[in-house]
Amino acid sequence: MKYLSLTKDELRSEIASLSAQIEAFKAQRLNLTMARGIPCAEQLDLSMGMNDVLASREDFFTADGRDCRTYVATLFDGVPELRRLFAEVFEVPEEYILIGGNSSLNMIYDTMARIMLFGLPGGDGPWFGKKVKFLCPAPGYDRHFKILETLGIEMITVNMLADGPDMDVVEEAVKDPDVRGLICVPKYSNPTGVVFSDEVVRRLAAMKTAAPDFRIIWDNAYAIHYVYEEQHLANIFELCREYGTEDRVFYFSSTSKITFPGNGVAFMAMSPANTKWMMPALKTQSIGPDKLNQLRHVKFFGTAEKMMEHMGLHAQIMRRRFDVVNEVFSQGLAPYGIGEWGNPKGGYFFSLNLPDGTAKKTFELCGQLGVVLTDVGATYPYGVDPRDCNLRIAPTFPKPEELRKAMEVLCVCARLAYAEKLLAE
């Protein structure tokens, strides 16, 4: 029963039936939030052991005997054991890694603010006051866009395709010298779940940019956050090395969704030239990151294998929720010719594309029924979804049965919004 093929009368009858279902939901006084991508309590419990690993006095020292309880200038870029572990797990050169505080988003902001104030090597000085544009594959991560907007950087939306940003558009856009960067989540992307194909990563590495100080903010936040099966992402540093464009990449990630969100360890990785550029200003800003939390992480995981086993436990918990969304959407949307959600293999989100012009209405109807979703438009630069079609679903936090209820509500709301739109046409 594809809605598109219904007569006006059939639509009216469908709307009556959906409205009755909505009234029934209303009576249930639901209160379900799936607005932000946060682990559920069961996931948090997986890392509780991390708080007991600093037990004896020796546990507070690095393997080579440096006391992590105090300032240690030589540990400015992080505890060596943890840099080594991150290098192995995230497949970046160990010497590229700079460990930071509790948030990679904070490191991204700080990096961008540093560029605004001091400029980049090979560039024309501080970006402050200059016309600077960034390419923003969208749907994308709302907090990325907020950073760029706050710093006065003009955002250019590039469509996110099934294998990454539309590279024809990207390659054309970077001929403009004002286009100085691109920001993205390359694996299990927020919110689409897209994993950039080898071809896309290669083209990002190879493309000629008019701006000599062009940078890619490579936020690999979900590098190891598979839900179904682990996917392959090409190694951007290796590809860039082939094309002599390694300085183009600022790589970021963290353990926020591996151990404790907001209490994990973030890091960035960058070429020696970028490190050399960053250090003076960074050493003015910081006396170095919390090293005890680094020790907790390294002692809790021990090896890359153990860390991946830990991610396997996360995946089991997540899978139960991802299954629910796939199932409810397949039954509650697909038969009516509504919805594309790309079957994400990992990450924290579903990106649901509804028929154009029905996302806002669906969001409002859900809200009235006590089901809170991420704001419509948040996944686009300036908070505006040009087609009013995209909803971000964060399914990880609620219990599966609550999630099922919320998704059922969402399906009914989306169908009603679409049916009403068709009727009005």
Place this chain on the structure above:
Amino acid sequence: MKYLSLTKDELRSEIASLSAQIEAFKAQRLNLTMARGIPCAEQLDLSMGMNDVLASREDFFTADGRDCRTYVATLFDGVPELRRLFAEVFEVPEEYILIGGNSSLNMIYDTMARIMLFGLPGGDGPWFGKKVKFLCPAPGYDRHFKILETLGIEMITVNMLADGPDMDVVEEAVKDPDVRGLICVPKYSNPTGVVFSDEVVRRLAAMKTAAPDFRIIWDNAYAIHYVYEEQHLANIFELCREYGTEDRVFYFSSTSKITFPGNGVAFMAMSPANTKWMMPALKTQSIGPDKLNQLRHVKFFGTAEKMMEHMGLHAQIMRRRFDVVNEVFSQGLAPYGIGEWGNPKGGYFFSLNLPDGTAKKTFELCGQLGVVLTDVGATYPYGVDPRDCNLRIAPTFPKPEELRKAMEVLCVCARLAYAEKLLAE
């Protein structure tokens, strides 16, 4: 035997004797560093219990039941229990407190960078690209000066007197609208140990500034770090309230030298207008600070009384070292008419004023004997001590007997530098 009253011949004989002592030190191949203000291992051991206070699952929740293991938007400004504790201990209004990461220096830099990029309420927009001057009581904290220099802010040196900055000079300087701020450590100042008098704090609160967006960076890093007896510092917020100048103050402190340096909890305090100004940019930069470390602190200390008891244990350890410096200087410098060091009652440093033109020479001689001090000039803007007279001594880290040896070396070197200078005149 004041050197100033010696004849040339007497000076020559004194120099010969000092040179012999230096040769003897040389043979001892010393290796003593007192360059940075860091607690000794014994002090670090005082806080080891902090790592065991998160034991049961309930320990990870705030008193009102919020799960600190994950993102909690309502905890953006900190765990309420810790804000309450800080408010009591540091005598600032609880609602003024914003808890940050592991470093107040980082919060100071971020605040200044934010002003550069976005400006302040009541001001004329971002400070970037504008002529901005800051008043810098000196000797002062080298990392403060480095922040201002890095951001391109012109530093104006103001003499630090025994009761705080020379307020006649400050009050005159703030008539210049380009003078937009002052940066200081008001209690047990780094490095002088000076505690600002009530009169000085009142004048800072009361003075009329030409710049409408004038700010005082009030880095109360050593608020409770007494060594001998606790000193009184006037409450700057209270005084400012009298004069309607509360927005002038950005207050900072941390537990870096209370628990673990670089692994503690930093905070700032500011008026509601400043908070309102700061929040949008801060919420773009940050997803909030590490809350588990906040819980560790609050559970370890429990009450303000316990926290002050803890500082008493620090003071005992520090006192043994401060006593050594006072004793060696009294015997090794004072009789020769050399040296003023102001008898600090707390903090982490001695600021030793030698006869003009002898600090660098003394520093070099010490270095040749394996005694490393903070770079000469570091305590002044742009790293230049105009009178070449000031040395910063950080006596906390070495063992008392090592410290004694280092101070004895320093005395001999200072005497030699002075005697040689007098002879050459």
